[in-house]
Amino acid sequence: MTLSTRVYLQMARATAAVLGTHELVESVWVRRSVAAGEVSFGRSDIDLAVAIRSVPASSRALTSLMNRYRALRIAFPLLGECLVYDSLDLRTWWSTDTYRASIDRRAALLLRGKETPIPVLPVEREHAAHRCAFWLDQYLPAAFRAGNVRNLRKFAVEMWNAYATAVGIIAEPAIRRSEAERLWRERGKAPSELGSSAVCFGILKELHDAVLPPCEMPIAGPLSLSVRWPPGFHQRTVVLIPSIASELPAEARRSDALIFTPEALRVYLEFVNPFAASALPLDPGIGAVSRDAWLRACRREGGSFRTRLPGFGSNDTQAAAGRIVSVREALEWLIKGERPPAMGAGNVNRILATPGSVSRFYREIYPRLREECTELWTALDGFADSTSCTRAASSFSAMPSQS
Numbered sequence: 001m002t003l004s005t006r007v008y009l010q011m012a013r014a015t016a017a018v019l020g021t022h023e024l025v026e027s028v029w030v031r032r033s034v035a036a037g038e039v040s041f042g043r044s045d046i047d048l049a050v051a052i053r054s055v056p057a058s059s060r061a062l063t064s065l066m067n068r069y070r071a072l073r074i075a076f077p078l079l080g081e082c083l084v085y086d087s088l089d090l091r092t093w094w095s096t097d098t099y100r101a102s103i104d105r106r107a108a109l110l111l112r113g114k115e116t117p118i119p120v121l122p123v124e125r126e127h128a129a130h131r132c133a134f135w136l137d138q139y140l141p142a143a144f145r146a147g148n149v150r151n152l153r154k155f156a157v158e159m160w161n162a163y164a165t166a167v168g169i170i171a172e173p174a175i176r177r178s179e180a181e182r183l184w185r186e187r188g189k190a191p192s193e194l195g196s197s198a199v200c201f202g203i204l205k206e207l208h209d210a211v212l213p214p215c216e217m218p219i220a221g222p223l224s225l226s227v228r229w230p231p232g233f234h235q236r237t238v239v240l241i242p243s244i245a246s247e248l249p250a251e252a253r254r255s256d257a258l259i260f261t262p263e264a265l266r267v268y269l270e271f272v273n274p275f276a277a278s279a280l281p282l283d284p285g286i287g288a289v290s291r292d293a294w295l296r297a298c299r300r301e302g303g304s305f306r307t308r309l310p311g312f313g314s315n316d317t318q319a320a321a322g323r324i325v326s327v328r329e330a331l332e333w334l335i336k337g338e339r340p341p342a343m344g345a346g347n348v349n350r351i352l353a354t355p356g357s358v359s360r361f362y363r364e365i366y367p368r369l370r371e372e373c374t375e376l377w378t379a380l381d382g383f384a385d386s387t388s389c390t391r392a393a394s395s396f397s398a399m400p401s402q403s
Contacts, residue, residue, distance in 0.1 A: 004041040008034045009109075011076045012046050016111035018072060022065050024052040027113025035109040038176045043150075045080025049108070051116050054087035059362045066311035066362070081313040085116075088304040092377060094119045096299040099127040099162065099173060107175045123173070125166050125211065126296055129271040131173075132162035132207055136268050140200055141257050144248070149195035156194045159203045160184045167210045201244045201261050208263035212270065215262045224251040229258070230275035230343065231301060231326035232319030233351050238280065240265065273297065275326050278342035294330055294340060295383055302327040302380065304373040307366060310358045317361040321354040324369050324376070331379050 001009075009030070016028035032047040033039055052065075065084070073079045085093065094101040098121045105118040135155050143151040154177060161173045161180035169187055174180035184190040191199055208215065219242050229236040237257045239249060244261060252259050260268065269277050274289040274297050301323040310317045325347050333340040355361050 001037060002039065004039040004044075005034065005037050007041070008039050008044065008046055008078070011078060012048065013111055015046070015048065015072050015076060015079060019048075019050060019065070019068065020112035022068060024061050024065050025050055025113065026053055027051045027110065027116050029108045029110045029116070031104055031108045035107045036175045038178060042078075044078070046076070046078050047080045048082040049104075050082060050084050051090065051113070052084060052086050059366050062308065062366065063359060063362045066358070069312055083305050084308040084312055085305050088373060088377060090116065092299070093303050093305065095121060096296070096303065097127050097130070098123045099131045099165065102172045103175055106172075123165055123171070125168075126271060126292075128162045128166035128173070129207060129211060129267065130162075130296075130300070132159050132166060133204060133264070133267045133272050135159060135200070136204075136258065136260065136264060137272070140197060141252070141259055144197050144259065145253050145255070145257070152197060152200065153195035156196075156199045156203065157181045157184065159200055160188060160190070163203050163207045164188065166207060197248070197259070198244050201264055204264040204267050205244060205261065208267050212266055215266060219262060222246065222249045222251075224249065225280065227279045228348070230273070230279055231322040231351075232316065233322055233348055234318065269293070271296075275330070275340075275343075278340075289339075291334070291339065294334055295380075298327045298330055298334070298376070299380055302373060302376045304370065307369045307373060310361050315356075315358055317356060317358060317365070318351060318354045320361070321365055321369060322351040324372050325351050327376055328372060331376065334383070335379065 012030040012034055016030075019025055019028050028048060028050050029035075030046065030048055033044045034046055038044075050065075062084075069079075069082055098119075101118055101121060102123050105120065108118075110116075135158065139151070139155055142148075143155065157177045157180050161170075161177075161183075164170045164180075164183065164187070165173050170183060174183055181190070181194075191202075193199075219240060221242065223240040225238045225240075227236060227238055228234070229238070235256060237251055237254045239252045239257055239259045241248060241252075241259070241261055246261075248259065251257060269289050270293045274293045277289050306323050307320055310320050326343060329343055329347050330340040354365060
């Protein structure tokens with residue numbers, strides 16, 4: 001174990017010791033780079049997860065836990081995202097993201113409390129494809145704007161890891177990026193230089209060509225559209241370029257930009273965000289998504305822990321509300337056997353009216369959102385689809401014990 005990893009673990013354990021005394025908390029574990037022992041001092045974040053008691057948390061108790069975590073982030077600025085799981089998540093979440101479950105089962109490190117079992121499930125191709133393409137939402141555009149070659153290289157390796165799992169090159173994702181890069185160079189055709197957006201878009205094209213029908217609608221030149229982007233309905237500038245080799249237009253450097261090639265957009269809509277298909281004036285050859293894509297997105301975005309991201313990860317209360325409202329409306333159409341259209345104005349306005357204050361969010365919005373999650377999963381458990389997202393785990397393994 002490197003010195004950097006030991007220092008990060010000490011900070012993580014100190015955080016867990018403070019969080020663990022809260023009335024809601026049952027267990028705390030560290031995940032991602034710290035758990036994998038792959039820390040870059042001063043650059044890596046300490047990402048945690050917390051399991052809270054099975055009784056649904058009151059907004060007051062949850063706000064208290066959030067304030068404690070925020071205070072800890074002042075003491076330890078390297079603290080990053082903290083996912084807060086409740087009993088609904090622990091029943092449903094792992095089967096909706098078998099890719100992440102595979103990594104956490106093998107690498108997450110329990111710091112305090114009782115062990116939390118993670119299902120032993122084969123990694124679903126669709127879940128790996130999601131993990132390959134979700135970088136398009138925020139991470140890739142931000143790294144491109146900043147000219148951050150280090151992050152572009154990191155994202156490329158993460159994307160290849162997910163791509164290789166999706167297409168069967170490897171059965172489970174590598175836990176460490178260094179291992180994923182080694183596998184890429186041994187089993188794939190890794191470019192000599194990995195730190196560019198073109199490399200990332202190239203991986204997405206390979207994934208597209210492996211799992212989706214040919215893209216029948218090439219575009220002649222860059223397109224730029226200003227849209228409200230579901231499920232959070234923030235204003236975004238969507239930039240669509242013809243191919244990997246295309247020069248990115250000036251609009252791609254806007255702070256609200258999302259960047260796609262046709263193939264990347266099709267992968268994104270099918271495996272990450274089908275809700276966005278109705279926001280764009282797209283030819284059906286690009287914009288069509290499957291019924292299974294909708295069901296996967298409803299299960300993933302309807303995760304109970306997503307209602308508790310504000311204050312523990314980002315401060316985006318609108319996205320937290322938008323996910324649940326979007327899933328609820330989409331399910332109403334899916335139950336009728338129809339693909340969901342663009343969201344109705346009433347629900348869009350409900351999302352846009354979400355208080356920006358995290359404290360107000362938990363006081364005024366969260367209790368109802370948590371109730372809606374239970375209602376959503378009652379409906380979702382009635383569906384079956386070809387990806388077997390709701391398959392019950394036949395065996396479980398406990399999270400690794402504290403070392």
